[in-house]
Amino acid sequence: MQDTEKILNGDLKKVILRLSVPVMISNFLQSTYNITDTFWVGRLGSYAIAAVTISFPIVFLIISLSMGVGVGGSILIAHAVGKAFKTKKDEDNKQINLITTQTFVLLLLVVLAVSVLGFIFTPKILSLLSSDPKVFNSAVIYLRTIFVGLVLMIPYYVFEAALRAIGNTKTPMKFVLMSVILNIILDPLMIFGIGPFPAMGIFGAALATVISRAVASFFAIYHLIKNTYGIKIDFSFVKPRLKIVKELLKLGIPTSIEMSSISISVFILTSLVSALGTVTLAAFGIVTRLFSFFMIPSLGISVAVSTVVAQNFGAGNLKRIFLSLMESLKVGSPIVLFISFSTFIFSRQIINVFTSEADVINIGTLFLRIISLFIVLDFGRHILIGFFRGIKRTEIAMFVSMVHNFIFRLSAAYLLVFAFGLGTIGLWWSYPVTMFLGFALTYLIYLKIKKKITAKKVDVEEIILESEAEEQIMG
Secondary structure (H helix, E strand, O other), X not given: OHHHHHHHHXXXXXXXXHHHHHHHHHHHHHHHHHHHHHHHHHHHOHHHHHHXXXXXHHHHHHHHHHHHHHHHHHHHHHHHHHHHHHXXXXXXXXXXXXXXXXXXXXXXXXXXXXXXXXXXXXXXXXHOOOOOHHHHHHHHHHHHHHHHHHHHHOOHHHHHHHHHHOOOOHHHHHHHHHHHHHHHHHHHHHHHOOOOOOOOHHHHHHHHHHHHHHHHHHHHHHHHHHOOOOOOOOHHHOOOOHHHHXXXXXXXXXXXXXXXXXXXXXXXXXXXXXXXXXXXXXXXXXXXXXXXXXXXXXXXXXXXHHHHHHHHHHHOOHHHHHHHHHHHHHHHXXXXXXHHHHHXXXXXXXXXXXXXXXXXXHHHHHHHHHHHOOHHHHHHHHHHHHHHHHOOOHHHHHHHHHHHHHHHHHHHHHHHHHHOOOHHHHHHHHHHHHHHHHHHHHHHHHHHHHHHHHHHOOOOOOOOOOOHHHHHHHO
C-alpha cells in the first residue's frame, strides 16, 4: 500500500500533515449536523430546540460507544498493516480483512442491542431530563427515530476506522461532506414539507439525519465489500473470533468511556456554573463551544499520530514512533499558536458574533482571552493520547482523560469558585489550571512508558497480533 510505504519510510512531517488535515475537515463537517438541525428546528419553536438539546447527550453517548469499537478496530488494523507490509506474507494481509470484518460484525451486534433497548427505554430516559409535555413528546419522537435508524447510520464508522488505519483520511472526509450536504438539503424539505415531502416537523429533522448518514453508510459498506480501497469486508470471516473480539473490546471500551466522560463532566460543570447566574452561564456556553472548535486541529493531529505510531509499532519501527511525536509538534504548533494568538487579539469581536448583551460580551471576552493562551497545553495532551492509542494502551488514554475531566476540571472549578470565593473569575482560571495538570500527568506517564520501551531495547523481527514489542511494554 502506497500510504503505508510513506507512513513507514516517508517524511513524517508530510505524512502527519497529509493524514491530519482531512480529519480536521471531517470533524468540522461533523459538527454541522447539530448546527443544521438546531437552525431549522429552531423555526418550529423553543420546544423543538429543547427537545433536540436534551436528546443530544444520549445520541453522543451512542456515537461514543460506536466510535470506541471503531477506534479499537482502527488500532488493530493499523498494527496488522504495519506487520503485513514488513513480512509480505499472504496470511498477514488476510489478517487485515479479518480484523475489518470482525469490527463490522461486533459493531453491528452492539448497535442492534442498543437500538432495541434504546427504543424501548426512550420515554424513561427522557423523563429524567424534561417535565414539559411538549418537549418530552417531541424528544421521544426525535430520539426513537434515531434509534430505529441507528443500524443504518453506524456502519460508516467501520469504513472510517479501516481507511484511517491504512492511512487514507481523504476518502472518509469526502463521504462526510456528501452526508452533510444531503442533510442540509433534506432538513428544510422534510421539516416544513417543501415539494413532494409532507411537513414532518421534528420527526423530519431526525429522519433527514438518519437518511443522510445511512446513504454514507451504504456507499461505505459497498466499497468495503468491493475492496475499492485495498481493504474489505470478507464474509468468510463473519463468524466471531473470540481473540479478536476481546482485543476490540479491550481497546474500544476504554475509548468509549473516555469520550463519554467528556459530556458527563461538562454536564456536571454546567450545573455548577448555573449557580453563578445567567450571564456567566451564557458566556460559559459560548466560549466552551468555541473551545471545542479550536481543538479540531489538535484532535486531527492526534488521529494522525495514532495511525503513524500504530503502523510503525506493528512493523517494529520503534524509534520512528517517538520521532512521529516530534514531527507532530512541528506540524501542529504553528497552527495552534496562530489560533491562540488570533483568538486572544480578536476575542471581543468573536464573542460579539454570538451575543449583543454587554455583560455577556465583557466576561466572555475575559474567559476567551484566558483560555486562548493555554490551548497549546491541550494540544500536547492530545498528541500523547494519540501515542498511547497507537501502542494499544487505550486504558492509559482513558485514565488520563477521566482524571482530567472529573478530578482536575471539577476540583479546580469548585475550589477556585467556592472555596477561594473567586466566583466567575475563578471559574475562568480553573481551565488553565486543568490544562496544565492534565498535560503534566499525561507527559509523566509518557516518560515512564518511553523509559520502559528504550530500556528493553526491543528489536522486533516478527510482529504478530500479540507482538513481542507489545509484550515488552505491557510487562
